[in-house]
Amino acid sequence: MEIDDHKLDLVDLYQRYNTDPKRGLSYSEAQKAFNRDGPNALSSSKTKPEWIKFCRHMFGYFEFLLWIGAILCFITHGFEVVTYHEDASSDNLWLGIALIVIVIVTGSFSYFQDAKCSRIVDSFKSMVPPQALIIRDGELTNIRTEELVVGDIVTIKFGDRVPADIRILESHGFKVDNSFLTGESEPQSRSPEFTNDNVLETKNLAFFSTFATDGFPATVTICLTLTAKRLAKKNCLVKNLEAVETLGSTSIICADKIGTLTQNRMTVAHMWFDNQIVEADTSEYQQNATYNGTIPGWLALTRCAILCNRADFKQDPENLAQPVLQRQCYGDESEAALLKCVELSIGNVINFREINRKVCEIPFNSTNKYQVSIHEVYTDNNSEVDSRPYLLVMKGAPEHILERCSSIYIDGTDVEINDYWRNAFNQAYMKLGSLGERVLGFCDLRLSSDDHPKGYQFNEEQVNFPLDNLRFLGLMSMIDPLRVAVPEAIAKCRSAGIKVIMVTGDHPITAKPISRAAGIISQDTETVEDIAERAGVSLEEVNPRDAKACVIHGNDLKAMSPAEIDALLENHPEIVFARTSPQQKITVVEGCKRQGAIVAMIGDGVNDLPAMKKADIGIAMGITGSDMNREVADMVLLDDNFASIVTGVEQGRLIFDNLKKSIAYMLTSNIPKMTPFLMYFLMGIPLALGTSTILFIDLLTIISAISLVYEEAETDIMKKPPRNPKHDRLVNKRLILMTHGPIGFIQAAAGLFTYFSIMAENGFLPSRLFGLRKSWESKYVNDLQDSYNREWTYEQRKQLEFTCQSAFFIAIVICQWAVLIICKTRRNSILEQGMKNRILNGVLIFEIILVAIVSYMPCLGTALNIYPVKFRWWLPALFSAFLILIYDEVRKHLIRQHPGGWLERQTYF
């Protein structure tokens, strides 16, 4: 398809798509285009057909081996038929059929599980529908990207995802990440100019972004998907399945402050007027007020806050219908906080501003550090209006405001400012500042009618009005409050051995109190500054090692060498990085990774993006986070609830623990499976376990191992430190030793005892069995003598052998039953853990029923060479199963009694 949209003139382009750059498409036209073209989404044609997926499960590596085995069986059977005609034995035929049945059963099982998993993963994608901000019918509206149609005018800001293939009409410093299309890792700049015939090269086109996902082996997928599903219920969306496990081994969480730990919503917290600090009342109905709402000092302060304020509520009815605190505002966030505060306490702010019309204004800038406006005051008293029609209101950095004042308004009278008042001011200012609050000072002045009569032309350029000798009114301080669940979640992370580090762009003075409130710096630990203040010594005299906590300024961080950063991270369990740039956030994450930690970075802003990418796992906020954050993150907290992370960590650890348990379980059957072969080759004892029974054991083992994935967490899961991924691997020495050693041997003993007993009861005492292999296996020995001088033909002793093998098989299955129960826990007693895993319980029952069916249904048994075994042959195995339970309970008990002891170091996997 030829694309020439990038070559056309803009006017031609508008005509072609019947659109307008200012008004966009009309709704009816958009609807028409939508009906014509369908949704703006990738058609699903590139997904693989189901039958190919099915075949992939049927012909995987392991399955392929089984197929080859089955085919070989059939070929052998074919030869036998050709050679012996109807005399051919059907053993190979049966084995072949059994192999095929196993492949088909396991293949279908994993296919259906996989299909289920991918359905779940797909459903995750629709949980964060990408949105696009477009102009339709002259209005800015948010729609889902699927609803975009050709001709829509789209607006894109920093961090957004390009919602469709677009032609750029206007742009400022626009860069796109084209890496998935062209492989260019650097962001490419884009602008309205047409620069190249090539669609990909030209600067005036940007393309729809996509991302790809990858696959895992079926068992792991089941495990991860189950957890992802569980987490999704808790509004914790896992985009990258692997992330769940990574989160489980996370040892350091780096959290951005604004929007992550706090609500990103400035709220007025305190006020200082009439020489007292009062708590601001931000409740909806003002029921928490600690001050009288009619005192003049407060009224003057609020009047100033109303007038000297450029913030305004967004004027759409939906927004205005919301509670005041949740309304969206235009303007600076601290002004919005003031607006909400006064709207709550006084009300009708907009109306009040209209009455007291603004006549002149100097907006805030960083050199002045104040904002001033002059209003024509409305009063009922004509004489006063005539004398003083104008009111100047000013707010800004408190110290700058105080400098400009000569009097202070106390208890309804103007008092001259002297050292006493300056001191009082300073104390209040320091106190509010130490709470981590942003403090603003307010002052006003009635302009005299002599100098400024009614109709006076104020000019902000020439400043033809006084800005000194004003009247100080008071202070108002604002804070971005902590999210509700944060302190609790951080405490939980702490007890789980996870270090929480705050990395924020805020000033240290703001960051420190918040981190104390959040528990990132706990109540009884001190920073170097705290120690110095307490001891009354200078900072240099304090040994930095005495301080467990520290607050590092971004500038200091910049000057540090990697070794210094390492030492810093090692020596201080509680760290806050303040005033950090995106680059320094990366430095922090890198430093943590150098420590061998698995680092999770939680953030909501574009400035956190590089650090999120650098970290082992990036977590984004679903509501406050930008599109780009959600795009890059491995995990999204849909409800912005920090506590979900704790759940995530728990689930991640659970996955690891459960996989470990699964593997331990699978390995325990190795020794009992191997012993018969060893005894066959080394001691010449007739084979105690056949190949078909081994296959059958493996099948049961896999099913049971999967059921362990559904196991609940042990009680200590969030009380132990995170695992060290370099050292504490899924399969380790202790796990192998434990599963192959004690537990394996008990099982083998149970099987062998059963085997020897059946042999002995049928005439072959153990002494007779040693070295018997050659004559036992020979088809030409038709008169093998047993311990009772009986003579056995080949067929007869094979029948005995298969009976023994069936008993051995049943013994292992029964022991595995007990092993499955002990594998439910690694440290806890099984009594504490309980039998709440329904799937596991089902598997236990299923196994017994299946074994009973296989051994007592004549036709099924012949296929697998399994013969009926009397119930009393189950008893030795039941005894062993009991022994296994006792042994492991005792072991776990000792491990619990002596944490970190010798037994734990040798056997705790």
Next chain:
Amino acid sequence: MNSNEETFENTFLSNLYIVRPRTLLRSPLYPIKDNRDDIYIKDGSLTGLDYLSNIRNYLWNRETKRFCARDGLEWAKFGCCYFIYLFTLGILFSALVIIYMLLLDKKTPRRLGNDSAIAFDGGINPGLGFRPQLYMDRSIIKWRSSRKLGRESTGEIIDNIQEWGKLHTVKDQFYQQMIDCATIPRHLLINYFRQGLSCMFFVTDVKPGPNPCSKPKSFGYNKGRPCVLIKLNRIFGWIPEPYQSKEEVPIEIRHLWQPIMKNFILIKCFGQYPTDQDLIYQVDHISILGNKAIGGIPTYYYPFLNQPGYRQPYVWAQFIKIESNVLLNIICRAYARNIRHSTDIEDMTGAVHFEIFFE
């Protein structure tokens, strides 16, 4: 730090540090303590040489005297625990096995008759055995004529038959107690058997007078007239039910049946396939029955109750005239009501197969 690193790099092949990346410092289970001087903490990832030296030091560390990361004391503890564990388990296992064996009767197997694995779905069916059987994994009887070879090649064969039959020639303590079952009424026999007595069976019982299948005659092998000993497998408590009328007898031996055979298990050998039958010109059966065309074992030898010194009755099949330098497939079958025959080549119930090859 730097100097430390340099010395390490220079001398690492001879030093005995275990090199660990810094990341292991925080391991929850094996935290590396600062005072462990056998561990060198390295920043960054390990090189291949580091791994090599780690493996070497893991296997044997001269400095700390550690083998596989455990020193003598730890190995002793570890070994002790496993020894105690396995010893206990072993003792328990052996004790249980031994106790179980002690509970078993030494003379009578626990599982008998249809309860035993020896019985198929249709009950017990005895197999047959043959001698000489020189090889465990083949059923061929192969020898060379002495004329060609210039010396005896039949020694092994004769020894093999002698070895099996020697019990029948010894006059041991059991021999003194043996009874002549032919003269005792059938209903009394079982009581004698239960007392541990068994029937006499002499080599001479098979054929009174000169026997072509005897040691002095090399069992016929040097003359190209091999004798093969056929015996019915001993099965505890099994009692044969011979055919009682000509009509019941299988078609292949019906023409040979005589009423005297009512008390005999009949045994007959013949070529397995038509070609074999053409090449075997004459088979003589030498048995108590005294009929050359078919052998027979009297039923008074049964049931076998594992009597001490029990002498297993047998039948000789002498191949009077066979083709030389041809592999002959022979099958011998036992005939009685309660002996079934299978068509399966591998299923030798009620039959035995062997090959004869005379060079």
